[in-house]
Every structure is written in structure tokens, then in C-alpha cells.
Amino acid sequence: MSFAGETKKELTLVSTSACCRLAELSGIASLNGRLWSSDNRRVLDVETENVAIARRIYTQFREEFAIHPEVAVRKKMRLKKNRVYAVRIFSPPDEWLERLGWHKDPQTGIQVPGLPNFSKECCRRSFLRGVFLAAGSINDPGSHSYHLELSTMDEDQAHAVRRRMNQYGLHARLIARKRNYVVYLKEGEKIVEFLSLIGAHQALLKFEDVRILKGMRNQVNRLVNCETANMNKTIGAAVRQLEVIRIIEERMGLQQLSERLREAAEIRWRYPEANLQELCARMGNTVSKSGLNHRFHKLEEIAKNLQGSSTPLGPGNG
Numbered sequence: 631m632s633f634a635g636e637t638k639k640e641l642t643l644v645s646t647s648a649c650c651r652l653a654e655l656s657g658i659a660s661l662n663g664r665l666w667s668s669d670n671r672r673v674l675d676v677e678t679e680n681v682a683i684a685r686r687i688y689t690q691f692r693e694e695f696a697i698h699p700e701v702a703v704r705k706k707m708r709l710k711k712n713r714v715y716a717v718r719i720f721s722p723p724d725e726w727l728e729r730l731g732w733h734k735d736p737q738t739g740i741q742v743p744g745l746p747n748f749s750k751e752c753c754r755r756s757f758l759r760g761v762f763l764a765a766g767s768i769n770d771p772g773s774h775s776y777h778l779e780l781s782t783m784d785e786d787q788a789h790a791v792r793r794r795m796n797q798y799g800l801h802a803r804l805i806a807r808k809r810n811y812v813v814y815l816k817e818g819e820k821i822v823e824f825l826s827l828i829g830a831h832q833a834l835l836k837f838e839d840v841r842i843l844k845g846m847r848n849q850v851n852r853l854v855n856c857e858t859a860n861m862n863k864t865i866g867a868a869v870r871q872l873e874v875i876r877i878i879e880e881r882m883g884l885q886q887l888s889e890r891l892r893e894a895a896e897i898r899w900r901y902p903e904a905n906l907q908e909l910c911a912r913m914g915n916t917v918s919k920s921g922l923n924h925r926f927h928k929l930e931e932i933a934k935n936l937q938g939s940s941t942p943l944g945p946g947n948g
């Protein structure tokens with residue numbers, strides 16, 4: 631099962647108090663509810679492709695309104711041949727729809743879903759859980775990028791959902807994608823916060839495990855790169871110093887150098903791969919790192935002068 635599937639499955643098992651049951655149902659019905667008529671009867675369908683969610687909707691309706699809804703199954707047309715489950719209520723009274731947060735459209739007189747404001751914090755979270763069950767999706771934390779989204783065809787709804795999420799400082803953003811409006815989170819930390827808000831604690835822990843592992847791997851890579859960069863720096867400096875020493879040896883001979891400079895040149899020549907600290911140790915720590923570095927700078931100046939006073943060394947000449 632995908633991570634999104636597991637997360638939803640977990641959410642369908644969250645136990646709710648009566649107030650939150652209605653809030654969650656309202657979230658699901660706002661996005662996936664559809665009112666239509668059959669034989670002059672009004673019918674409310676709440677649809678989902680996920681059988682665990684269908685079961686959840688069924689039980690929540692049964693508890694909330696003391697009824698036994700019907701469940702209709704159809705195959706989705708076109709590309710994906712997924713099943714779609716519709717939890718169906720015949721002739722729902724206005725009062726039920728109002729409890730779910732629906733209201734009469736002033737122009738058509740038809741009941742349409744709204745996004746009710748819940749006064750209790752527990753209910754506001756349960757509403758978001760409902761929205762996620764209806765329209766949410768989340769990437770496996772191990773995949774290339776963190777991503778959680780809620781998708782709806784109604785632009786106003788998308789803005790409202792985004793506002794609700796951002797009341798919790800989640801930094802949710804919104805884009806239009808084909809015929810849908812997508813509210814999404816990209817930051818791993820914010821996804822974890824959202825999972826916690828809606829009660830997906832197992833999914834949260836799994837997400838965190840992967841995120842911590844990924845973080846550690848990145849840290850190791852950073853250290854390795856850093857180490858390599860430092861090594862390259864050491865080697866780069868040594869290569870330059872060896873070149874300087876070769877020039878001096880060819881143009882004037884190392885014996886012409888002062889004793890301190892000759893000592894530095896010889897120790898580098900003997901230990902081409904050593905870093906400054908190791909060279910100092912080889913010299914019995916009679917000179918500091920900066921002192922030795924200073925000597926190499928002197929040698930470099932001498933080599934430059936030697937090159938300036940005669941034909942510069944080029945490929946083939948050395």
C-alpha cells in the first residue's frame with residue numbers, strides 16, 4: 631500500500647467524539663458530496679475511491695443521523711478503472727444538510743456545500759482530516775521530494791482550505807492544475823505538523839523516521855564533500871609548492887637558498903603529500919604552521935622572480 635493509502639487507512643480508524651464526527655463528515659461531504667435527484671427524490675452521494683474511507687463515511691453517517699445509508703459502486707470511466715463508492719442518502723432533510731455546513735444558494739435555491747466554521751479546536755482539526763480523506767494525497771517520504779496536497783475543482787473552496795491550514799502556520803500554497811485547484815505543502819516539517827493536526831500519528835512517525843535518515847545521509851555527504859574539498863586544497867597547495875621548488879632547483883639550485891628556506895623546500899620535496907601540520911611534525915615542531923607557510927610564500931616569490939628574469943617556463947620547456 632502506498633504511503634498515502636496507509637495514512638488514509640490510519641485516519642479512518644481515528645476515534646472521534648460526537649462533535650468531531652460531524653466536523654469530519656462535513657469536511658468529506660464539502661469536497662466529495664453531490665446532491666442530485668432521482669424520481670423527484672433528492673439524493674445525497676458522498677463518493678470515494680477508497681473502500682476504507684467509504685466504510686468510514688458509512689459508519690459516521692449511521693451514527694450521526696441514525697440511518698443505514700445505501701452504498702452504490704460504479705467503475706470509473708476512462709483511463710483508470712478504479713471503483714468509486716458512493717455512500718447514498720435518499721431524501722436527506724434540509725436540517726441534516728445544514729448540520730453538514732451546506733446552505734441554500736440564494737439564486738438557485740439548491741443546497742450547496744459550504745465550509746462551516748467550527749468553534750471548537752478539536753472540530754477544526756477533524757474538519758481538516760475530513761478534507762484530507764476526501765481530497766488529500768501525500769508523497770512517500772522516501773521519494774524525491776516532500777509533498778502533501780488537497781485538490782478541489784472549486785476555487786473558493788481551495789482558498790478557504792488554504793486559509794484554514796495557514797491558521798496553523800503551515801505555509802500552504804495554492805496552484806491551479808488542469809481543472810483543479812491544489813493546496814499543497816512542500817516543507818517536511820510542515821507536513822509533519824499537518825499529519826499531527828489531523829491525527830495521523832503513525833504516518834507522522836514513519837515520515838519522521840525517513841526524514842531523519844535522509845537528513846543524516848545529507849549530513850554525511852556534506853562532510854565527505856567538505857573533507858574532499860580540504861584534501862584538494864592541501865594537495866593543490868603541495869603541487870604548487872613542488873613546482874616552485876623545481877623551478878628554484880633548476881634556475882639557481884636549492885643550495886643558494888637561506889638555511890631556513892632550504893629546510894622548507896627539502897621537507898616538502900621529501901613528503902609531497904603531507905599537509906602543513908605533518909611537515910611541521912617532521913621538522914620536530916621547530917617551526918609553526920604559519921611560520922612554515924611563510925617560508926613557502928618566500929619560495930614562491932623567489933620562483934616568480936626567477937621566471938620573470940628569464941624565459942618563462944612553458945610546456946615542453948620544463
Ligand SMILES: [Zn+2]
Nearest residue numbers: 649650752753
Ligand atoms: Zn470536536
